[in-house]
Amino acid sequence: MNEVMLETKKINIECKGYLDIELDPEMDLFAQTERLKKEKNAIVLAHYYQEPDIQDVADYIGDSLGLAQKAEATRADMIVFAGVHFMAETAKILNPSKKVVIPDLLAGCSLSDSCPPPMFEQFKKQHPDHLVISYINCSAGIKALSDIICTSSNAQKIVESLSADQKIIFAPDKNLGAYINKVTGRNMVLWNGACMVHEIFSVEKMTKLKIRHPQAKVIAHPECEEPVLRLADFIGSTTQLLKYTVTDGSSEYIVATETGILHQMMKSSPHKTFIPAPPNNSCACNDCPHMKRNTLEKIYLCMEYEVPEITMDEELRIAAKKPIDKMLELSAKFGL
Ligand code: SF4
Numbered sequence: 001m002n003e004v005m006l007e008t009k010k011i012n013i014e015c016k017g018y019l020d021i022e023l024d025p026e027m028d029l030f031a032q033t034e035r036l037k038k039e040k041n042a043i044v045l046a047h048y049y050q051e052p053d054i055q056d057v058a059d060y061i062g063d064s065l066g067l068a069q070k071a072e073a074t075r076a077d078m079i080v081f082a083g084v085h086f087m088a089e090t091a092k093i094l095n096p097s098k099k100v101v102i103p104d105l106l107a108g109c110s111l112s113d114s115c116p117p118p119m120f121e122q123f124k125k126q127h128p129d130h131l132v133i134s135y136i137n138c139s140a141g142i143k144a145l146s147d148i149i150c151t152s153s154n155a156q157k158i159v160e161s162l163s164a165d166q167k168i169i170f171a172p173d174k175n176l177g178a179y180i181n182k183v184t185g186r187n188m189v190l191w192n193g194a195c196m197v198h199e200i201f202s203v204e205k206m207t208k209l210k211i212r213h214p215q216a217k218v219i220a221h222p223e224c225e226e227p228v229l230r231l232a233d234f235i236g237s238t239t240q241l242l243k244y245t246v247t248d249g250s251s252e253y254i255v256a257t258e259t260g261i262l263h264q265m266m267k268s269s270p271h272k273t274f275i276p277a278p279p280n281n282s283c284a285c286n287d288c289p290h291m292k293r294n295t296l297e298k299i300y301l302c303m304e305y306e307v308p309e310i311t312m313d314e315e316l317r318i319a320a321k322k323p324i325d326k327m328l329e330l331s332a333k334f335g336l
Pocket residue numbers: 049084108109110111112137195196197198258288289290291
């Protein structure tokens with residue numbers, strides 16, 4: 001790469017968080033991405049909320065738990081993380097010697113942003129005898145202040161594994177925390193954070209949709225608010241929702257989570273109908289604007305130029321790894 005190209009690349013990343021290089025519109029991005037994977041011994045890990053094209057080039061598609069497990073086990077030299085920043089950060093925490101790149105450095109998360117580490121540190125001081133369980137959707141700084149990390153797949157089991165008199169702070173998602181309190185009978189202290197995508201489903205529109213589709217089952221992610229969860233026939237993590245639609249006998253579902261998961265649901269059960277639950281705005285479906293910053297073009301570019309790269313202070317990484325290791329150890333014990 002010549003100097004001008006390097007400088008352009010640097011400026012593009014600094015200004016936009018991703019490489020802004022014009023690609024030949026006739027380029028076969030699927031074939032070129034496969035070529036780069038082989039040449040660079042790279043693996044593409046994609047979250048279920050990524051656009052269908054990205055899911056189709058991914059080596060592994062999963063929710064936060066599956067992606068963390070895969071990131072820990074991979075032998076690839078480079079991890080291309082098609083998700084949001086805290087997910088790529090988790091992959092780096094688990095793989096300090098590997099190069100972790102993200103298609104768009106600005107792919108953030110409203111839930112993670114709702115819990116700034118300095119404020120959370122003060123909150124912790126107000127509850128000194130509490131153990132901290134944090135949902136994986138948080139920054140490395142919050143992970144470093146936590147005792148155990150959890151995902152929506154294992155949160156209930158992790159909480160239930162602790163003695164009944166153990167006082168717990170749950171962060172950052174108040175809706176997931178309230179749901180876990182409900183199903184476990186605990187009274188965890190909740191940090192007041194939420195996901196912008198799961199908070200805006202409209203109970204009124206979903207009720208009307210249910211009247212028009214009386215046979216449809218409502219399935220919902222526990223990051224949704226309580227009134228939405230009350231409408232649900234099944235509540236589970238993204239992976240659990242996907243598995244449910246495969247094994248359940250119904251043929252129609254109203255899906256209350258980010259719409260990206262519908263791609264895998266339709267691929268797994270092509271004979272079934274999946275209706276995205278409507279949000280409380282003028283849109284018919286509910287996309288995460290952060291997840292959707294990633295595109296197939298950006299995947300190709302970040303693999304080709306190996307930027308933007310996730311880097312981290314080693315002290316922070318070690319502190320953030322401890323509660324993730326604890327989660328992975330407990331998940332293995334529970335057979336998750
Ligand atoms: S769907 Fe919600 S929790 Fe997931 S990345 Fe988007 S804002 Fe964050």
